[in-house]
Amino acid sequence: MSNRPLASAGRAVPLLRAGLIAGIVVAAAMYPLAALTGIGAKATAHAVEQKTSILKTALPAETSYLYAPDGKTVLTMFYEEYRKYTKIEDMSPNIQQAIVAAEDNRFYQHHGVDPKGVARAFVANSRSGGVSQGASTLTMQYVRMALRDSASTPKEVQEATQQTSLRKVKEMRMALDIEKELSKEQILERYLNSAYFGHRAYGIYAAAQIFFSKTPDTLTPVEAATLAGLVKSPSEYDPITSDQKDAFARRNYVLDNMARLGYMSPDAAAKAKAEPIQLKLTNPPNDCASMLDKYKATWGFYCDYLKNWWSSQPAFGENRLERMDKLRRGGYRIVLALDPKIQEAAEKNVGAKDGTGSPFANGIVVAEPGTGRIKAMAVNRTYSLDLSENPNSSNPEAGPNIKANYPNTVAPLLGGGSLPGYQAGSTFKMFTMLAALNSGTKLSDTINSPFKYQSAIYDGWAPVNASGAMTGVQTMWSGFGKSVNTFFVQLEEKIGAEKGVRLAEQLGLRWRTDVDRDHASPDNAHKWGAFTLGVSDATPLEMANAYAAVAADGRYCEAIPVLSILNRDGTPAMYKTAGGVEREVAKPRCRQVVSADAARAATDAARCPTGDTPAKGGCGGWSTADSVRGTVGRPVAGKTGTTDSTRSAWFAGFTPELAAASFIADPDNPFNAVGDGLSQVPVDAVAMTLRDALKGKPVRQFTPPSDQIVG
Known part of the structure; x- marks a missing residue:
């Protein structure tokens, strides 16, 4: 001065x-x-x-990290400000x-x-x-x-x-x-x-990573002086720009001060000042679309499901905006429940007969009975924000309603987001059967089912069967195995359609269209006769988890995508139940929805569609997906589902260990029918995925129902 x-x-x-x-x-x-x-x-x-x-x-604010199930492999991060809090001793x-x-x-x-x-x-x-x-x-x-x-x-x-x-x-x-x-x-x-160091690097950990691809404990005097010099003006002294003159001068100013303060000798400072600025840049991933390359195209849909699930959890805020802000600023350590082996099997088998270039989306979700943890999510699409490769993406004549979400998309095609899903067809017969069994109906009770049934309850509605071979006296086994429409409409009339609707809700289904909400309302559910035929939209996430509850002896567990969530201090993230009890957010949330015996009885009947042999009854000679048992190679139950003109096709199946649901449909145009030729695709996707996922595992048997419910 x-x-x-x-x-x-x-x-x-x-x-x-x-x-x-x-x-x-x-x-x-x-x-x-x-x-x-x-x-x-x-x-x-x-x-x-x-x-x-x-x-x-x-x-x-601190970056949240998303880990693979090993708890070590970082898949991606979520942040507004890339930062990882670091103790000074580190x-x-x-x-x-x-x-x-x-x-x-x-x-x-x-x-x-x-x-x-x-x-x-x-x-x-x-x-x-x-x-x-x-x-x-x-x-x-x-x-x-x-x-x-x-x-x-x-x-x-x-x-x-x-x-x-x-x-x-x-x-x-x-x-x-x-x-x-x-x-x-x-x-x-x-x-x-x-401190902000530029290039979205907040704090010394992020700065050391972005500029030098190292941790703060290994910074040399030259690297430290370069970073310290940025704080005053990250843009003016940015060493990543082509002209490093200002960054070089600022770094040397810091080195001179370090020598003057006795932190390094004048000779060491002079030597350090002669060194060029040598950067080793890292671009840290952020969000699902920038997952590390090994997982980017295949695990992105699961990552996106995690975000949608997170945004619905009151533990992280009062509304969606608060919860997503917490995700990007809260410094959480999140471990996915996804199983790499099962995911690999799902990816290999989904779309095996209809690839990523098809307008028909073929997807699968695999859930774990007894926990609700989602073990795999796959679809014949690439998770990407780049839509330039998609048909019609740049064609103004295609019209505003043509999305052409293939081969690239980030749409939540598998569930957990805003899309309503797809008509699930006869897979919904499971809800009517469960409700009936839980209300006292026996497996062996018979109904004489005509080819066409004139309903006296549902405003004269007259459903028909898919073929004349379904006509005649049916039990629960044969009615479910052959997917007899008139049998299930008559059964629905017997117990009341609202029981099936309410049970589906208890098993996690949500009505996302105005039409479905109106039909499911308390005023109208009792006359929703077509409910049992699956006219409502559903997602494979919902259906896999609902069928998982049947495999778990009637115990429904909310779908959950995580094994653990830790706060920045290493403690588990918690939430309060309606009763005020604190529980871990990542722990399964389960409740008994139907009796164990009713679920076991439904499972026994559901072995008929797959070509398996039930423990207590007979399937009536043929079934709708009789190849499944041979493919899976172990006890398996499930149900096919198709809609009018086969616009969509489904299969939901389960073993004691895993439940899976697969669909094929055109998400952009529900009137573009997949046709009978592709109706086998979801059947094979589930069967082959269960086979591959359980390869080498001990064969487990289903628990038979009691004689009382068999009748």
Whole structure:
């Protein structure tokens, strides 16, 4: 600083003007802050104390990590600000010294506010007639960053960053208070985890990764000085730009200061200054569309399901926006429930007869009975935001309703999102059968089912069977095995259609169209005769999990995509039940929906469609998917489903260990019928996936129903 006197009259006006602006700041900075009296401090003291209290425990936003089931392999991350909080003992001393040398040479001498720095800035700013030099200490900078990070409204962000004398006074006051509560090491740790280094790198962990592809504990003096130099102006000193002149000069300025402060010898500093800036860049993945390459095209749909599930969990906020903000800022460690072996089997077998270039989507979901954990999700599509390869994606004549979501899409075709799903056909007969069995109907009870049935209850509706071979007396086994429409409409009339509707809801189905909601309403459910024939939309996620409840002896578990969710402090993420009990978010949430005996009876009847042999009855000679038992090679139950003109086709099947549901349909145009020629595709997809997923596993048997429910 110059020692020349400021005596000329020409200097008086700028000094007076600067004094009016900065006088409060100078007075306020003089420790122990006695000058705050009389300048409005009392009016703001309470607010300052409240904010200081918050800052003592405040932590900056942190990246959430998504892991493969091994709990080690990172699949992707979720963040607004790429940051991973790092303890100071896990940072190289070089970066600690470099940031002090770059931003606050007297950090270890002052108490939060540096009077010498304020005086120096006052003189420099007076000479320049503006603000040419700041006086913020590391502590004051931390206060500003922490206030910004803890702000919950735009107004609070503005108040934390606006250039006013009052904001500066509050900042100083809080810096002084913070230094009474936190050690220098704690402040430095928080600062280095809050600072922005450019290129979406918030905090030293992200900076070390993005610029040098390493962790903070391995930073050399040259690397540390380069990063520390960025904090003042990440764009001006950006070393990634083609011209590194400014970054080079700033880095060397930091190295000179490190030598002056005794952190390195003059010779070492001179040698370091001669080195070029050598970067090793990393572009960290963010969100599902940028998953690591090995998993990007295949696990993206599962990742997207995770996000949709997360957005529905009250544990993470009051609404969808709050919950997604928590995901991107909360620093969670999330381990997927997906099973790589089962996922591989699903990917191999789904779409085996209809590839990614087909307008027909063929998808499959595999659920685990007894937990609700989703073990696999696959569809004959590539999870990608790049739609340039899609038919009609750039064709203005295709019309606004043609999405052509193939081969690339991020649409939630498998469930868990906003799409209503696809008509599921006769797979819905399971809900009527379960409701009947749970209401006292026996497996061996008979119904004489004509080819065409004139309903007296459902406004004269007259459903027909798919073929004349279904006509005649049927039991639950043969009626389900042959998929006899008239049998199930008569059974529905006997127990009341609303029982099947309400049971489907208890098993996780949701009505997403106005038509379905109207039919399922309390006023109309009792006359929804076509419900049992599967006229409602459903997703494979819902159907796999509903059938998993049958495999689990009637115990329904909510679909869940995770094995564990840990908070940033390593504790499990928790939620409160309606009764106020705290439980882990990632733990299965199960309840008994139908009796175990009713579920076992339904399973016994559901062995008939697959070509398997039930434990207690006979299937009546033929079935709709008799190839399944031979393909799976172990006890298996399930049900086919097709809609009018075979616009969509389904199969839902299960063993004691796994349940799977597969569909084929055109998501863009439900009137584009898949036809009978492709109706076998979902049957094979489920059968081959169960076979491959269970290869090498012990063969488990279904538990037979009791003689009482058999009748």
